[in-house]
Amino acid sequence: MTITAKNESLLNKVINLFKRYELLLTLTTREIRVRYRQSILSFGWALGQPIIQMVVISVIFGSFLRIPTGGIPYPIFSYTAILPWTLFAGAITAAIPSITGNMNLVTKIYFPREIIPLAASLARLFDFFIALTVFIALMIWYQIPLQSTIWFAPILLIIQIVLSLGIGLLGAAVGVFLRDILYAIPMLMLVWMYATPVIYPLSMVPPEWQRVYMLNPMASIIDGYRKVVLEGVYPDFSYIAYAAIVSVVLLIIGYVYFKKLEMSMADII
């Protein structure tokens, strides 16, 4: 094996990543185990966070402000969006500081380092599935009929996962060298949530803003969840295609840039 200053081919790097799938699994399991080992409350937090958010938002936006939801009860209206959004924001929030938070894994041993933010993001999927049970309970409680279009939801899920991985990788890499990014994330994700139809329906966006608004790939996706799960209609596929393309492009950019920066990460200390 030859080690030089030059990088290996991208193909080789991807192959090396797949060779270490067991490590990815192990690190993901570590994240999950540690969170749930720490206290019973931790387990409850995966359920608690989206529920509490939904309750608070329902009271304020549902009761006080009375956001029009087209006849659907506000709690389930908002939860349908909060659930996937929590996964999206959670995956990014976990991934970006993951390298700086695990410097001992970077400076003392080598393995494909993208595994670290990937594991951090994937661990959030576990929370997602737990919170999904609450969703099912809500659907039953509000007697929402199962729509024939619901099969499309997993596709939306895949698109958002790809998007969050791309952003996570890019952010994690840059974050090693520019710590400012780490401080900006919570605020960024909050702003992004307001720019996405989580609390309010897409229909409330004024027509003159629609073009700019729809540049946000998560806009059509979150709205898409509501459409296919609650309303039984399909979203505009051109917007979904746009979101899918943006996600794949961001994943590629994120991964390539990460791998270029990867070998300098241990030099920072």
Add this chain to the structure above:
Amino acid sequence: MTPIIQFKHVSKLFYLGSKRAYLRYLLPDNLQGDVKSRNGQKNGELWALKDFSFEVEPGESVGLIGPNGAGKTTTLSILAGITRPTSGEVHVQGRVGALIQLGAGFHPELTGRENIYLNGVIMGLSTRRIDQIIDEIIAFSELERFIDTPIKRYSSGMNVRLGFSVAVHINPDILLIDEVLAVGDASFKAKCFGKIRGLRQTGVTVILVSHELSQIRNLCDRAIFIQNKLIMSGDVNDVIQCYYDSVFSGEQEIEPTYDKSEETGASASVAHISSVELLNQHGELTNQFNTGDTLRIRINYQAIEPVENPAFGLSIHSDDGFRLFGVNTQSDNFLIQAIEGKGSVEFIISSLPFLHGTYLVSVGLHDQYMGFYDRKTLAYKFYITKSPPASGVIYPVHEWK
């Protein structure tokens, strides 16, 4: 025979300094790789390695020595794949196992067993392989009773055992060891050394970085003295000699690197040790000696009030603080009736029985009941720079028949 490791004109540049320096890593210049080796050093740049070349044959055991900042850890990091050279080429055949830190990935909330799996997978073993050897690993660590408790309850010694037990079962072709052998209790250290020797016998190539030069002598066939580039490579003793010669220019009282407690009893105002001088047989101040030389330690004291039946104590320690030898004037029956005002007492070893290495000296002034007036613990350093060929710490006069 093709060398198993080849370093060819390797240079390594680090950008240092303020946070703005880190931005340089993001620039395309750095991302392309293969930065041309520049002469000189601009601000904010550190060339940890400059045109460093060396080779290692399969099965060799090489010690890497040099002062701090010489590039030893950088060299190991490059070999382990942790970082990349700025220019130059490195060729490595076979699997590299790095003991640069024990327990990479350990999490306090997980049990010992879970951490073994975690650490093992991080270091490149498959879960299946770990299943096969998990019992061996646990047995080596001697932590059977605690293996299913979270390691947040482990003492640091237990953590070392756990980490080391996984690390020695990786079975690489090349083993890199960076100072990790400095930890652990004596019996466990011996176990680890034994295991490493065993690995050597199966043909594993070992690169060892250590400040404890006795370890280098014990484990290595060859040594390399590095100071950002190759200074010398060859026989272990010769290279260590070269290292000592270049580094030590004769300082008397140096700060020891750890706990130096200058305990002064409440009665220090009555009498205290004003200074301690290390002398050779000609009475010249020095701190470098050869095995067999005469060592004179002059303890200068000041007794503000007269003290009856004082006792002076002196002990000599190895560089990790381990006491090799301690005596006092009382136990040696060198009875001093009283001391008053300024004076000195001399301690003489006519033939130093110590081998190559760094030694520390503690000195104390006690009253007749062994309560102390003044104590200077591990406060003085001397070096044995030339020894007859032998390993270990002491050199008793001996013969073969």
